[in-house]
Amino acid sequence: MDQSKKTPVILVILAWLFVGVPWGWGVTELWKNARKLFVAPPPATAPAAPSTTAPAPAPAATAPSSK
Amino acid sequence: MGALSFFDRSRIVAKPGFSRWLVPPAALSIHLAIGQAYAFSVFKKPLNYLIQVQTAGGGLKALPASMDSPNPHDWSFPALGWIFILAIVFLGLSAAVFGKWLERVGPRKAMFASAVCFGSGFFISALGVQIHQLWLIYIGYGVIGGIGLGIGYISPVSTLIKWFPDRPGMATGMAIMGFGGGALIGSPLARNLMDTFRTNNDLGVMKTFLVMGAIYFVAMMFGVITVRIPAPGWKPEGWTAPAQPKALVTTHDVEVNTAFGTPQFWLLWIVLCMNVSAGIGILEQASPMIQELFKGRITAVAAAGFVALLSLFNMGGRFIWSTVSDYIGRKNTYFVFFILGGILYYLAPRTGISGLNSVPLFVIVVAVIVSMYGGGFATVPAYLKDLFGTMEVGAIHGRLLTAWSVAGVVGPVLVNYIREYEKNHGVPLADSYSTVLYVMVGLLVIGLIANAMVRPVNSKYWYNKAEDVNKSVVPA
Numbered sequence: 001m002d003q004s005k006k007t008p009v010i011l012v013i014l015a016w017l018f019v020g021v022p023w024g025w026g027v028t029e030l031w032k033n034a035r036k037l038f039v040a041p042p043p044a045t046a047p048a049a050p051s052t053t054a055p056a057p058a059p060a061a062t063a064p065s066s067k
Numbered sequence: 068m069g070a071l072s073f074f075d076r077s078r079i080v081a082k083p084g085f086s087r088w089l090v091p092p093a094a095l096s097i098h099l100a101i102g103q104a105y106a107f108s109v110f111k112k113p114l115n116y117l118i119q120v121q122t123a124g125g126g127l128k129a130l131p132a133s134m135d136s137p138n139p140h141d142w143s144f145p146a147l148g149w150i151f152i153l154a155i156v157f158l159g160l161s162a163a164v165f166g167k168w169l170e171r172v173g174p175r176k177a178m179f180a181s182a183v184c185f186g187s188g189f190f191i192s193a194l195g196v197q198i199h200q201l202w203l204i205y206i207g208y209g210v211i212g213g214i215g216l217g218i219g220y221i222s223p224v225s226t227l228i229k230w231f232p233d234r235p236g237m238a239t240g241m242a243i244m245g246f247g248g249g250a251l252i253g254s255p256l257a258r259n260l261m262d263t264f265r266t267n268n269d270l271g272v273m274k275t276f277l278v279m280g281a282i283y284f285v286a287m288m289f290g291v292i293t294v295r296i297p298a299p300g301w302k303p304e305g306w307t308a309p310a311q312p313k314a315l316v317t318t319h320d321v322e323v324n325t326a327f328g329t330p331q332f333w334l335l336w337i338v339l340c341m342n343v344s345a346g347i348g349i350l351e352q353a354s355p356m357i358q359e360l361f362k363g364r365i366t367a368v369a370a371a372g373f374v375a376l377l378s379l380f381n382m383g384g385r386f387i388w389s390t391v392s393d394y395i396g397r398k399n400t401y402f403v404f405f406i407l408g409g410i411l412y413y414l415a416p417r418t419g420i421s422g423l424n425s426v427p428l429f430v431i432v433v434a435v436i437v438s439m440y441g442g443g444f445a446t447v448p449a450y451l452k453d454l455f456g457t458m459e460v461g462a463i464h465g466r467l468l469t470a471w472s473v474a475g476v477v478g479p480v481l482v483n484y485i486r487e488y489e490k491n492h493g494v495p496l497a498d499s500y501s502t503v504l505y506v507m508v509g510l511l512v513i514g515l516i517a518n519a520m521v522r523p524v525n526s527k528y529w530y531n532k533a534e535d536v537n538k539s540v541v542p543a
Contacts, residue, residue: 007086016092019092019099022099030375030379034379037373
């Protein structure tokens with residue numbers, strides 16, 4: 001009977017890819033940001049000059065916090 | 068008529084052979100889209116500089132890292148902050164108000180309503196940017212978009228629970244993890260689009276809103292088209308409901324208005340509110356806290372990386388803890404959150420420079436705390452299903468989300484008030500975190516007591532179909 005035909009596996013895989021690909025891209029972007037935690041701080045002898053022209057919105061903005 | 072019937076509940080009853088594994092991607096397409104809300108902060112600076120850049124040019128170079136726009140016609144940061152606040156308030160309100168409607172009309176119509184609201188919220192906001200009218204963005208993204216958030220958030224919950232009676236925690240955890248993941252996509256997407264559309268006199272916000280509205284609408288339509296509800300009496304192949312259900316797991320249903328009047332609903336309300344308040348308390352100050360506790364060792368950039376890492380744990384915790392709850396039970400899962408959480412909150416300030424002086428330990432402690440914060444959101448729908456059954460669990464979940472709205476205010480206010488009080492009394496900044504975290508432990512103790520008090524719902528609250536039918540035939 002036509003009504004009882006099984007969902008093709010490929011359809012299930014495609015559906016997961018539809019949400020998985022953008023999600024994976026987002027996680028990769030976030031991980032690039034998170035890696036900064038593991039970068040050693042600059043030597044204390046060279047005080048960092050505060051930048052006044054940020055090239056892009058602060059990286060913290062990418063980190064969703066209170067949801 | 069024909070086109071409208073596409074959205075009818077009767078049209079989405081799955082035929083035999085339909086794979087239930089198509090339903091989580093449908094739910095995720097909605098949650099990954101509406102989760103963008105938590106990346107809205109990426110627009111704040113560009114929105115703050117619209118007129119300045121339009122008149123003085125300079126593109127992004129005109130945006131200093133930490134300064135308000137010098138142009139008095141530009142919108143201020145506090146005024147822009149209301150966009151997100153409105154969106155979250157309307158998320159809570161609409162989830163509470165439309166829950167019952169959702170249960171009646173089914174997930175397809177609700178998802179479509181969510182897609183229309185969320186997408187058009189962006190379009191109206193684009194108009195607001197174009198003609199520089201902030202109230203249009205309040206109405207667009209804040210009110211209409213917020214309603215889309217609320218309906219979208221609850222729309223797949225009861226459907227997933229019905230498709231996965233063997234693993235309800237995992238199923239709803241997956242969708243709610245998507246809400247956490249939405250910001251991970253929304254933030255880089257918005258930045259890339261603004262980079263693409265930016266000119267010397269235009270930061271590209273208006274076009275970015277238009278494109279994002281279209282992208283999210285299309286992505287959400289995938290969920291609208293794909294979602295199905297199981298046929299009455301459907302069960303996963305080879306699965307039989309346990310003959311002896313666990314103590315708190317009911318085989319009966321409770322109607323949403325009835326559930327609202329039960330002590331269990333309000334105990335869970337407290338459980339969620341306390342867990343979220345405490346979590347927000349630590350998330351709000353994660354970046355300054357790590358910099359203060361490890362002064363000279365952690366830079367602002369590294370702290371931003373720390374906050375990003377926490378987002379991953381927040382997201383992952385939603386799936387992992389809710390899945391764990393399928394095995395150890397919901398009540399025990401929340402016991403873990405409150406007991407282990409309390410210990411970790413207490414330990415966190417002791418890992419700093421004046422204590423154990425261990426950055427890795429601090430990161431691990433806070434990461435586990437944040438994973439349990441996310442886990443609290445994701446486990447609660449299955450807890451509600453255990454107590455009140457599946458019949459109107461989406462609607463009951465919607466009402467419970469008001470606890471989130473309250474926690475969203477209580478958490479940050481409490482933290483800021485305590486920090487201000489300590490500062491005014493000369494307490495060193497690094498030490499003031501201890502007080503804040505101890506107060507959070509207090510909140511967790513309240514949650515622990517509320518969770519311990521949860522008992523099975525009294526049989527007098529159970530839904531009686533025969534009684535309902537009798538009521539409906541009595542003339543008004």
